[in-house]
Structures are given as structure tokens and as C-alpha cells.
Amino acid sequence: MITERKSTQKSTRKSTQTGSSLSLRGITKRFGSLLAVDDLSVTIPKGSFFALLGPSGCGKTTTLRMVAGLEEPDSGEIRLSGLDITHTRPHKRPVNTVFQSYALFPHLDIFENVAFGLRRRGHKKVQSAVMDALNLVELPHLARRRPGQLSGGQQQRIALARAIVNQPQVLLLDEPMGALDLKLRRQMQLELKRIQTEVGITFLHVTHDQEEAMTMADTVAVMNRGRIEQLGTPTDLYESPATTFVANFLGQSNLLPGLRAGDLGRDLMVDVHGNKLRVPRSRVRSQDNALLVGVRPEKIRLCATAEFIPENCNRLTGGVVLDVSFAGVSTQYVVRMPWRQDLTVFSQNLGVGERFPAGSTVTVAWEPEHTFGLPRDPIGDGPNHARADSRGS
Ligand SMILES: Nc1ncnc2c1ncn2[C@@H]1O[C@H](COP(=O)(O)OP(=O)(O)OP(=O)(O)O)[C@@H](O)[C@H]1O
Ligand SMILES: [Mg+2]
Numbered sequence: 001m002i003t004e005r006k007s008t009q010k011s012t013r014k015s016t017q018t019g020s021s022l023s024l025r026g027i028t029k030r031f032g033s034l035l036a037v038d039d040l041s042v043t044i045p046k047g048s049f050f051a052l053l054g055p056s057g058c059g060k061t062t063t064l065r066m067v068a069g070l071e072e073p074d075s076g077e078i079r080l081s082g083l084d085i086t087h088t089r090p091h092k093r094p095v096n097t098v099f100q101s102y103a104l105f106p107h108l109d110i111f112e113n114v115a116f117g118l119r120r121r122g123h124k125k126v127q128s129a130v131m132d133a134l135n136l137v138e139l140p141h142l143a144r145r146r147p148g149q150l151s152g153g154q155q156q157r158i159a160l161a162r163a164i165v166n167q168p169q170v171l172l173l174d175e176p177m178g179a180l181d182l183k184l185r186r187q188m189q190l191e192l193k194r195i196q197t198e199v200g201i202t203f204l205h206v207t208h209d210q211e212e213a214m215t216m217a218d219t220v221a222v223m224n225r226g227r228i229e230q231l232g233t234p235t236d237l238y239e240s241p242a243t244t245f246v247a248n249f250l251g252q253s254n255l256l257p258g259l260r261a262g263d264l265g266r267d268l269m270v271d272v273h274g275n276k277l278r279v280p281r282s283r284v285r286s287q288d289n290a291l292l293v294g295v296r297p298e299k300i301r302l303c304a305t306a307e308f309i310p311e312n313c314n315r316l317t318g319g320v321v322l323d324v325s326f327a328g329v330s331t332q333y334v335v336r337m338p339w340r341q342d343l344t345v346f347s348q349n350l351g352v353g354e355r356f357p358a359g360s361t362v363t364v365a366w367e368p369e370h371t372f373g374l375p376r377d378p379i380g381d382g383p384n385h386a387r388a389d390s391r392g393s
Helices: 002-012 060-068 110-120 127-136 152-164 182-199 210-216 234-239 244-249
Strands: 022-031 034-044 049-053 075-080 095-098 170-174 202-207 219-224 227-232 254-264 267-272 275-280 290-295 301-303 314-326 330-336 342-348 361-366 372-375
Touching (some): 022 060, 034 075, 034 227, 060 170, 110 127, 110 152, 127 182, 152 182, 182 210, 219 244, 227 244, 244 372, 267 290, 314 342
Parallel strands (some): 049 202, 049 219
Antiparallel strands (some): 022 034, 022 075, 219 227, 254 290, 267 275, 290 372, 301 361, 314 330
């Protein structure tokens, strides 16, 4: 569904005329002994809505600041539309930033806040450009108010209008919705997506909120420890994570340690504690004999017995329901396997089908096509210990 929506948007947006591709090559930035950005390379196509997603401290803001010219890389190159801007002064770059703190001028009214960049560059006639920008964010009626008389969400839109009025080639957004409450945040995400589609400027959006990145961006780059672990469409990243870090940072995953046990042509056979599981070869990200078999919690179903499970389904018997949490649209089960590993299962509340109280013995089953294979983590399976050699998609 996500893919369909994206392709429709692509065909209607003005992207190719107004945006510009941004390319980072081998960018490294240290602060003393701390490696904040580690040999990072990425190309952001013009007109795209690109999200940099990662946990706190992984180097997102530092990357953005280097693109804006507020920080200089120790090595590497930044190009915009083919032009090297690595050492160009910030105000000479066709780039604007919207920060988490909107940084509006409190003593200027909204109109003058939006007009600021244009006036500074010597534009005399600003009326229509400012009103166009205010119309875009649907707040033309607030032109004569001061920032202090606006709500957080309104200030956020004005900050956006103030950046867009300058017609930058790239708009950098650093957690622009961080100050908003959850409901307003979700509403603004849709707004921001609409605005990006209308103006067609390249948006580089930084966030640690996976839902925000996935709902808005065409392409998401998952960052960890100063590097990009995986890059792709939200669907690709979710359905086919390449590392344990991505598998756990984007939603939840059940990761079962297993050993290669045979070749079934299209599928690989993997032995997990004596159970033979099928993993599509195209979804296996490791050459090693030992690997992790992954499956998302909502892809698993629970059965009282194995007898009605179709022949070629992946299945694990002997699970015991440890915990049941009802969450409205779904029920979350924690199932303990005989080897003392706990699996998470989300079961949609369709109003039909069996329920499994704590203590029930169950078989868990899922389609082989929903299975993925990851390299085993040499340190642990935690999100902060993804293997260095498993990066990239
Ligand atoms: N000016 C600085 N001096 C020293 N260390 C810095 C400086 N700026 C950032 N760092 C460090 O570099 C690392 C990356 O910081 P950065 O601000 O890029 O993270 P981030 O991904 O934006 O995190 P968050 O989600 O918390 O905003 C952090 O460990 C941070 O403490
Ligand atoms: Mg940051």
C-alpha cells in the first residue's frame, strides 16, 4: 500500500524541476576522540523526501549541520547538483534549515519573520512571496501577530514558511516536530508531506521517531554510530531488514538463532533447536553457517495444535503463553519456547478465532515468505551491537 501511494505522489509532484540532488561522499567528523560521523556516503535524489532515522547521539544533527555549512567535515565531500559545496560558507549555500526550536524572531510579526530572508538578500517586493508562503502553510490570517501569540503547531508552520520562501534547493529539517504533542505531531506530519509534494523541494528530515520517518519519507536511511546501516523505502526496511539493529529499531522482530541445514532451491533450510524452518534465499543477509532467523510479531499466528497448519508453513511447537495484553486493535502474546526464548506475537482482534489464556500450550506458525535471515551478532542481539560487516542494503 505504501509503495502505491508513493508512486502516485511522485507522478504529481514538481520535484524534478525545482529540487537538486545532494550527495555526501566519505564524510567523517570527529569531536576530539569521538567519531560522530564515520565515512558516511549517501545520495539524496532531487525532489525526494528523505529521512535520516536513528537513536540519540548517532550523528544525525552533525550530518545535517555539515550539509548546512555550520560544521566542517574532517574529510569527505558534499555536492549539490554536482557542485562541490564542502567548504562553501553557510549563507552562500542554497539550503535552509528548520530547527526543533523554531527560532522565530519574537520582536517581529509573522509577516516580517517570513520576509526576513528575502529582505536580507535585498528583495524589495516581498508581499506576494510572503503571502504565498503563508498560504502554503494555511496561516495567512496570522500575518500581523507576533510569534508569542501563536500555538506551537502554528509556530512550526511559520518556521517552515520562513524557510520555504527562500526557495532553497534543499530544506533541512532537524526534529521539527519535537516540541509538539503526539496528536499535533501526527497532523503536522501529513501537512509537511502535503507541502513537500506541492513545492517539490528536496527535504532532508532528521528524526528518531520511526513512525514519523516511515509515514513521510520516500526513502529512509537508518543511522547507527555515525554510519548508515540500511537505506530503502519504508516497506523494504520493514519487510527486509539487513541487520539486527534495523530489525529491532524499526518495529519489533523475533530473532531465532539457527544453523544452515540444507538447500531447497528458492529457500534455505535452517535448523532452529531441531525445528526445520524455510527462509527465502533472497532474504538471507549472511553467508555464515550460523545465522538468525527473523519474523515480525504480526506475521505469526497461534494454534492450539499443529494439525491444521498447512504443510509448508514454518512452525515451532511446544510454546507456552506467558503473558497476554489486550491493546484494542490487537492482542500481544508473549510465548516461551522450550529453549527458554520468548517470542512476541501480535494477533489482530478480528472477533473470530481462538483466544489463548496464559498457560496455554501453543504452536506458532507463519509463512516462509515472511522470514528473513540475518548475520549472528558477535556481541549480542541488541540494537546497539549490530555487526560492522553487515551494513548496507
Ligand atoms: N559540538 C560538539 N562537541 C562535542 N561533541 C559533539 C558536538 N556535537 C555533537 N557531539 C557528539 O557527537 C555525537 C553525535 O551528535 P548528534 O547531535 O549528531 O546526534 P543526533 O543523532 O542528532 O542525536 P539526537 O537524536 O539526540 O539529537 C554525540 O555523541 C554528541 O554528543
Ligand atoms: Mg539531533
